[in-house]
Amino acid sequence: MSPSPSPESLAVAIVLFVAIAAYALLAGADFGGGVWDLLAGGAERGAGPRRAIDESVTPVWEANHVWLIFVLVLLWTGFPAAFAAIMTALFIPLSASLLGIIMRGAGFAFRHQARGLRTKQITGAAFAAGSLITPFLLGTVIGAIVTGQVRYGGPAGAGSLTGAGGLAREIAAWTTPAALLTGALFVSACAYIGAIFLTVDARNRGELAVANYFRLRAVAAGLVTGAFAGTTFGVLSFSSPYVFARLTGTALPPVAISVAAGLAALILLLARRTRGLRVAAGTAVAAVVAGWGWGQFPYLLPTTLSLQAGSAPANSLLAVLAVAGLGVLFVAPGFALLYWLQQHGALAESPTTGSLRQAAELAGQPLDQAPAPARDSHPVVMTIVLAALGAGAVRDILARARTGRRAGKE
């Protein structure tokens, strides 16, 4: 057993897992939307659900996606050795998941401007396929980490994969049964949480048929997710004895919470209740992430690199914590505003022609009249521009004079 971690590295680890849980819940729901988009059927039949998915995902997916970047940044700043080892050992699934991320984001962005049905289908297929493979591959990455396939190999952090094995070892690391099962679990969990969010969104918009459509799918995805979770848990007993022993011992609470919250969400779904539904389902998913972290404590890479041994120097960890504090200060209110506006139907794709009406209202005059004449001079702007130019020139001349003097003294 390695020495217990310092408070700051424990704190950064907790921030890291909170960020992972946020990504799993928020971006997971967006990925889930992509999965349901994929399964929505032909263009005609799937138009209703696809429009609902689009309406829910469009304004928020980018902000949700940033959690992933934040997770990467936290990992490489707080635990650089673990980051380097993971990125080396799991080069293949990580690079491939990147392709999924590009397909998802770019497909989604381009789809909004696509006009013909064919273009819409191509861009939509990129969006949906990206939404499917990204959580799967990220799941295999986490499965590989949990089952100890990423081993810490030295201070250079290159892992122990340099020698024999090469490509075969690189493929084997993330294709163990446990890793593949984790990948499948992630896909179904995304589909589940996505369907839950879509159900509530559709209900809030008063679209009862669409809400029911996603409600039934949430039940199905919930059952599948439960089955995958149970199987993965069972497989861990032999593929990762350390984590399994902790999950059935000290780290039992998150497992119990996840099961209880999942059951509660299922009952709410069957009872057609939306109040508390997102909280219950979100708790079930977040508890899985918490269980993962708790289960492999105190290891970053079970069982070769401990939190204590893999942590960055204390000042870096404190800087990360300070940044996280800034995040709570600036980012949390932003997210609150974004979700509040989204939940109140204030954010939607809108045709640019709205500006013509808006302008007419503002000007209080019909559109065919010319706008108010522009002022002919801008003394304030010109003063600022000239001052900036002048200051730059003066600074330049002074710097030149200084370097000249110094060169002269030599």
Place this chain on the structure above:
Amino acid sequence: MLSGAMVLASAPVPARAQMATSLGFHIVYACFGIAFPVVVLVAEWIGIRRGDPAALLLARRWSKVMALLIAVGAVSGTVLSYEMGVLWPGLMGRFGAAIGVPFAVEGVFFFVEAIFAGVYLYGWDRLSPWAHWWSGMPIAVSGPLGALSVVAANSWMNQPTGFVLKAGRVTSVDPFAVYFNNATPYETPHMVLAAYMVTGFLVAGVYAVGLWRGRNDRYHRLGFAVPFTIAGIASPIQLVVGDLIARVIERQQPVKFAAMEYVPRTARGVTEWIGGIYVDGHVYAGLGIPYLDSILVAFDPGAKVIGWDSVPPALRPPLPSLIHLSFDAMVAIGTGLFALAAWQGWEWWFHRRIVRTPWFLAACAVAGGAAALALEFGWIVTEVGRQPWIVYGYQLTNSSVTVASGVEVTFAVVIVVYGILSIVSVAVPVIMSHRWRTEGPSAEEAEQVPYGPPAPRSASP
């Protein structure tokens, strides 16, 4: 050093090429992330303030393009975050604790940008005009601040400070010294100004073409004037900043400066080469101005300039011709853009009008592309000039590259993916503008179902 020798044998060429490709693409999207919100907000401000439908229409249409470019920029930024680890585990494993600090700060600004992009881009209809305008402010502010953070990380690679290295491990970090290293104060303004120039000239170029074709209406004049003014203000400042930077580089990274200016041997009264190719100690096809380099460096024809012979051959940057020509091209383009801005500035100052000479408009049409080229050239100077170091003076690029196999494959995929992304992100705005020009408003309003058959809209509320 056996492992080091093994790594050297597997040359990091594909990894470097992949990183260069992704960064080369991302840097253009990043420019739009930094500067486009300002362009859009100025147009919207004019529109609301004066009740000007042309300005509001421009702002709305630009915000559609911005939505597209910010989305592609977000995924391409993710690519880079991954590549830091996937390609350079040796850098991140060793120095992650130091270089990670500015990236962590950047994370907060990226969050702010993405959150308010969601509000701004999709809040046009339901927010009041001024509330909507203010929702765009955080994007405009977090862009340059995010750039500050990312550029601080790059500056740190050029001027690493704020850490203690013991037995090859970083044992202590001073986050402030990392963030505000010696290169941050000049690299950041250079990049942010470049972003305003690239974005401003590129957007203005579109409307310069429109004006050239005789569409001399308020919509096109504003569409030209707003971005051109922003880029035009940035141009002279950029000249001053660039001039200062060259002298700072001469002090902080003399070997990089030597490659930029073809200074093989440390000497006094050094010749300034304009253009030219360096082969085996000779500069071919270049214009050499005696003593000018010394004058530019220290305002003294006899000043000493350090050459690349000051370090052993293995520690000299490769391809001095590439570095020098990129530097010259960047300076030439920057000066040309300033001349363009000055021309229009003169005309506006004395006559209050937009220059309509075909020569001027043609130059404006290509100015954006030229600015983007200058940006790439500058990036080449910074990055190739830093080689063979990844962390200047501390770690070589060779010893940082991944040992995983398959970089050739990911490099090929990256080229294909970025090729598609660039083509589509140019083509889509072109198609959009064609639609806006040729179709009436009703066609656009009908087009709100994102995916599915074009005609029926029965499902929507």
